[in-house]
Amino acid sequence: MTGGEHAVLHLEKVCKTYGAGETIVRALRDVDLEVRRGDFVAIIGPSGSGKSTLMNILGCLDIPTSGRYLFAGEDVMRMRDDQLAHIRNLRIGFVFQQFHLLKKLTAWRNVELPLLYRRASRRRETAMRALGMVGLDHRVDHTPNQLSGGQQQRVAIARALVTDPELILADEPTGNLDTTSTRDILAILEQLHKDGRTIVLITHDPEIASVAPRVVRISDGVLTEEAVGTAIELDGRRARAAKPRTARAPRRRAASPMIVEDAASA
Ligand SMILES: Nc1ncnc2c1ncn2[C@@H]1O[C@H](COP(=O)(O)OP(=O)(O)OP(=O)(O)O)[C@@H](O)[C@H]1O
Ligand SMILES: [Mg+2]
Numbered sequence: 001m002t003g004g005e006h007a008v009l010h011l012e013k014v015c016k017t018y019g020a021g022e023t024i025v026r027a028l029r030d031v032d033l034e035v036r037r038g039d040f041v042a043i044i045g046p047s048g049s050g051k052s053t054l055m056n057i058l059g060c061l062d063i064p065t066s067g068r069y070l071f072a073g074e075d076v077m078r079m080r081d082d083q084l085a086h087i088r089n090l091r092i093g094f095v096f097q098q099f100h101l102l103k104k105l106t107a108w109r110n111v112e113l114p115l116l117y118r119r120a121s122r123r124r125e126t127a128m129r130a131l132g133m134v135g136l137d138h139r140v141d142h143t144p145n146q147l148s149g150g151q152q153q154r155v156a157i158a159r160a161l162v163t164d165p166e167l168i169l170a171d172e173p174t175g176n177l178d179t180t181s182t183r184d185i186l187a188i189l190e191q192l193h194k195d196g197r198t199i200v201l202i203t204h205d206p207e208i209a210s211v212a213p214r215v216v217r218i219s220d221g222v223l224t225e226e227a228v229g230t231a232i233e234l235d236g237r238r239a240r241a242a243k244p245r246t247a248r249a250p251r252r253r254a255a256s257p258m259i260v261e262d263a264a265s266a
Contacts, residue, residue, distance in 0.1 A: 150181025
């Protein structure tokens with residue numbers, strides 16, 4: 001791999017260790033990964049394999065111990081804290097297992113939050129549009145406790161989208177959902193991919209991973225690319241997986257970029 005200027009994410013020999021001496025944990029070992037604009041990549045691995053460690057690094061929440069990480073061609077490891085915060089706030093849309101919505105705010109107010117921080121104009125309109133993209137036009141004035149889990153996660157996805165980020169980073173987004181809601185959320189991710197969005201989906205579940213055209217496996221901190229065109233074994237049956245890569249649709253630009261820590265971590 002070379003510079004990776006055209007990639008959204010470019011990792012080269014990225015290592016992450018925790019602790020030192022006898023208790024050292026090598027959570028990521030020489031990870032190479034390139035995610036290009038419009039890619040939809042699932043990263044799958046069992047508990048303790050390094051998924052959260054990798055997610056923290058991809059999301060600029062943590063820094064590798066060694067190696068190279070470029071976000072949209074920029075060297076993350078040379079950035080100051082405020083520059084890293086800028087990427088987290090403006091350029092990555094996070095979706096977490098626990099939806100992290102503010103309980104007292106209605107759906108549209110939750111989605112509006114990232115826009116507030118950048119004092120964007122037409123915030124309601126932009127938030128409504130994002131809620132429309134996830135099929136929640138009819139629930140915009142409901143608070144989280146008036147919404148089902150699946151609907152809450154759709155609000156969270158709308159909030160991740162509202163800034164028009166370069167990357168959507170979803171960590172076990174269906175981990176708290178029933179089968180029907182899981183299907184809905186995965187359908188939304190597939191649609192976002194068709195619309196040209198770049199998505200990284202982290203999961204321990206092969207069935208979830210199989211919605212992504214590209215699957216990368218992590219095991220003991222080592223990343224392995226699944227061959228394109230192979231299928232994942234699911235309890236003896238073959239799941240739809242790793243479809244051949246198709247041409248990338250141009251990325252659609254929505255109105256406005258920007259997200260803020262608090263929105264993701266609140
Ligand atoms: N802060 C830390 N200090 C020491 N070791 C850690 C730390 N965080 C993670 N680890 C270790 O690093 C390895 C990878 O952990 P990580 O949390 O990335 O796994 P994971 O794939 O997300 O697991 P799970 O599916 O259970 O969430 C594990 O062996 C874990 O014990
Ligand atoms: Mg984890």
